[in-house]
Amino acid sequence: MQNNFAMAISGFGGNEVFQEISNFPLDWQLADGEIIVENKFIGINPLDYKTRSGLGWAAKNIADKFPALLGFEFAGIVLQSSAQNINIGTKVCGQKAGCFASFIKTTAANVAIVPDEVELSSACVLPIAALTASQIMQKIDFSPNQKIIVSAPFGGVGHFLLQMLNAKKSDIALEITAISAEKNRPLALERGVDKFIAYDGKITDTELTNIQADLFIDIYGSDDLHFYSAIKNNAEILTVPTIAVEKTKNTIEKLKCNIKVAGILVKENIADLEHLLEMIKNRKLTAEIAKIYPLKNAREALAELENGHCHGKIILSVE
Secondary structure, eight states: OOOEEEEEEESSGGGGGGETTTTTTOOOOOOOTTTEEEEEEOOOOOOOHHHTTTTTHHHHTTTTTTTTTOEEEEEEEEEEEETTTOOOOEEEEEOSSSSOOOOOEEGGEEEEEEOSSHHHHHHTOOOOOHHHHHHHHHHOOTTTEEEEEESTTSSHHHHHHHHHHHHHHSSSEEEEEEEGGGGGGGHHHTTSSSSEETTSSSSOOOHHHOOOEEEEEEESOOOHHHHTTEEEEEEEEEEEEEHHHHHHHHHHHTOOOOOEEOOOOOOOOOHHHHHHHHHHHTTOOOOEEEEEEGGGHHHHHHHHHHHHHOOEEEEEEEO
């Protein structure tokens, strides 16, 4: 057995709660169908710093289990296997709560095999970020000339969703409006956005009202009443931060308009994950890696993610 280095949290709070553990407990005994994966890369998400802060469903799951591990998506190489369909040395990726460690234990049913043509650094951002974007696409009832607003279009989920929406334009006419910082306007237009709202710029109420969006995909979790005037009555809001659903519903009540609000919580789906891997392999989807931090620098990685303004995904490497 090898030492299982991990970056754990000692309780809820800021990044000061992180602690290095040289050999985090791991049960190396395998039941049928179980595997041990040597982590190579770990994707980090807003879910991580929200959980660290004690917010949301994932925080409730670890409230009495400190020291505890963050991390929900990984890619690595199978070190041990009791599964008939996965051999030692196979590249895999998947979802796993608590994967900020050198090794993790999971089951063969909970991972997808990574094709040789796909880098593990790309594979590690698919099980949460890209899968969330994919499941948003599945939830949308597309119609011709539909107008869609997307907030945070260049972040982890957003940069995947924008690619998928642009691909959908080959099948059906869509108008995509992005909400981002003014400095990102040229990038938005370069990436196929039709209209742009600068949250830090000047846009008139008339300009917002004229957008008349049918759907607002709120990846950031905004409560800015000003931007809601761009959504027409009887429209729908899909919000990715599930902790923002009630806040958004309260905002809509204040506006006294008929807008439906629903949350998006990614669900593990290996078939969908395998499809995403094929898209990466065939260059129909690109994983943009903004920065790679060593696992031991998880504090700094989460601080940068929490600060915002990141294009693509920040990931951790395990050495």
